[in-house]
Amino acid sequence: AAGVIQSPRHLIKEKRETATLKCYPIPRHDTVYWYQQGPGQDPQFLISFYEKMQSDKGSIPDRFSAQQFSDYHSELNMSSLELGDSALYFCASSPERERGNEQFFGPGTRLTVL
Amino acid sequence: AQTVTQSQPEMSVQEAETVTLSCTYDTSESDYYLFWYKQPPSRQMILVIRQEAYKQQNATENRFSVNFQKAAKSFSLKISDSQLGDAAMYFCAQRGGTSYGKLTFGQGTILTVHP
Numbered sequence: 001a002a003g004v005i006q007s008p009r010h011l012i013k014e015k016r017e018t019a020t021l022k023c024y025p026i027p028r029h030d031t032v033y034w035y036q037q038g039p040g041q042d043p044q045f046l047i048s049f050y051e052k053m054q055s056d057k058g059s060i061p062d063r064f065s066a067q068q069f070s071d072y073h074s075e076l077n078m079s080s081l082e083l084g085d086s087a088l089y090f091c092a093s094s095p096e097r098e099r100g101n102e103q104f105f106g107p108g109t110r111l112t113v114l
Numbered sequence: 115a116q117t118v119t120q121s122q123p124e125m126s127v128q129e130a131e132t133v134t135l136s137c138t139y140d141t142s143e144s145d146y147y148l149f150w151y152k153q154p155p156s157r158q159m160i161l162v163i164r165q166e167a168y169k170q171q172n173a174t175e176n177r178f179s180v181n182f183q184k185a186a187k188s189f190s191l192k193i194s195d196s197q198l199g200d201a202a203m204y205f206c207a208q209r210g211g212t213s214y215g216k217l218t219f220g221q222g223t224i225l226t227v228h229p
Contacts, residue, residue: 033216042205042219043159056216088157092217102149103209103217105159 002026004106006091012112013081021076021109025093031055032074033103034066035090043090049074081113116141118208120220127196128228134181135191135223137206147209148182149217150191154202162204165189193225201227 005024013019025032031050035043045058049068060066063081068074078085088110092103117140127133139148150162165173165182172180177197181190193200206220 035217037157042222043217045216045218048216058216090159092159102161102164107156107158110157 004091004093004104006089006106006109008109009107010110010112012114014114015081015083017081017113019078019081019111021078021089021091021111023074023076023091023093023106025072025074025091026104029093029095029104030072031094032068032072033092033094034060034074034076035092037088037090037108038084039087046076078111083113086111086113116143116146116208116210116218118206118218118220120206120223122223123221124224124226126226126228127193129198130195132192132194133196133225135193135204135206135225137189137191137220139187139189139206139208139220141187141208141210143210145210147215148180148189149207149209150178150180150189151205151207151219152200152202153205153222159205163191196227198227198229201225 007022033048034046037043046060047066048056052068063079066076088108090108092105094103119138146167148165152160152162163173163175163178177194179192203222205222207217209215209217
């Protein structure tokens with residue numbers, strides 16, 4: 001079965017650089033969620049999209065932006081990177097037509113900011 | 115606002131025995147969903163079990179079952195016949211009943227399984 005694809009899997013950046021994380025949801029899943037998991041912490045919701053429109057927003061810094069494209073893939077753009085942005089970034093997708101459906105998580109992108 | 119609390123940072127169990135992980139939550143919504151996710155060392159998030167709040171019957175998935183106490187806002191996970199592969203971080207999570215609902219996670223419980 002197809003799973004959520006995230007790229008890259010690992011990313012190393014310097015402070016003040018920019019990074020773009022990509023997420024390809026499971027086919028026919030129209031909703032994408034982004035979560036950030038710092039070292040030893042639980043995942044924190046950043047932002048979500050349904051049918052290419054932002055559906056909810058969490059604790060996402062103003063330096064970050066995201067969008068969902070016509071093919072439903074999503075990108076998380078991070079600028080002016082800080083040391084504290086080092087974390088595991090998960091993308092999850094779900095078919096939103098049924099409420100409460102499971103969110104299927106990708107393997108994550110591990111971002112290291114030096 | 116939704117909050118999820120896991121009061122056990124670490125738990126351990128002997129192989130083949132039973133262990134229960136605790137979780138409490140708070141929400142103002144009447145319609146919501148509860149989940150247990152497993153995160154092994156690979157860091158992949160794997161759904162273990164889910165519970166719809168409107169269902170009184172506790173969910174069961176093979177060796178995994180929950181004790182859902184809606185009035186007490188408690189949602190514990192019982193793992194029976196524990197296996198070495200069950201060793202992982204376990205997160206309790208809640209999602210509101212509205213569409214596009216984000217997951218709110220607890221702090222996690224590290225489960226160690228001793229052979």
